[in-house]
């Protein structure tokens with residue numbers, strides 16, 4: 374059941390212009406999401422899924438329409454939003470804990486308390502013994518988990534997950550789906566996840582209902 378509107382997507386259209394072409398990526402999209410809801414958007418590659426997430430995140434400006442989070446119009450990037458991209462984008466020269474802390478560093482929020490909280494997340498999600506390892510010492514599934522923890526570290530009110538399983542083999546997909554649904558349930562986040570694979574959606578919905 375949907376509670377009060379937390380995210381409002383109102384009549385969003387997006388046309389990308391290149392020198393000799395234009396692509397209509399989104400055509401008058403509207404939907405609302407309640408606080409604590411976990412919404413999945415499924416569609417084929419190129420249908421505009423990443424575009425809608427980037428607009429919600431304030432990284433891409435819509436050609437028309439507006440996005441409101443908690444009633445406030447999104448005009449720029451927003452600290453309340455955590456965005457996990459298709460690939461993990463971990464920095465190879467930073468350890469796992471240093472990667473996880475990067476969002477807090479950017480926001481100038483590294484302090485005793487936040488370090489403690491992030492360490493707790495890393496421990497809770499089974500990466501404690503890998504804290505001082507480098508990304509290339511971890512499996513793809515573990516790196517995705519690190520990316521998710523890095524996104525959670527800034528304590529976002531809204532999580533945007535762009536194909537969190539796309540770079541993974543089947544076994545790792547199942548493991549990361551378990552992790553993500555577990556984390557979303559425990560942390561009680563509002564989240565939008567996009568994927569091209571309906572099997573991912575069914576699996577994660579089943580896990581979320583458990």
Ligand SMILES: Nc1ncnc2c1ncn2[C@@H]1O[C@H](COP(=O)(O)OP(=O)(O)OP(=O)(O)O)[C@@H](O)[C@H]1O
Pocket residue numbers: 389390391396397398416417418419420421422423424425569
């Ligand atoms: N910066 C850009 N410039 C021009 N066209 C773009 C740009 N970004 C996306 N597009 C086009 O807009 C359409 C939607 O792209 P988008 O990446 O949002 O789709 P998607 O559903 O997320 O696909 P995928 O899963 O393959 O990333 C595609 O046709 C894409 O080629």
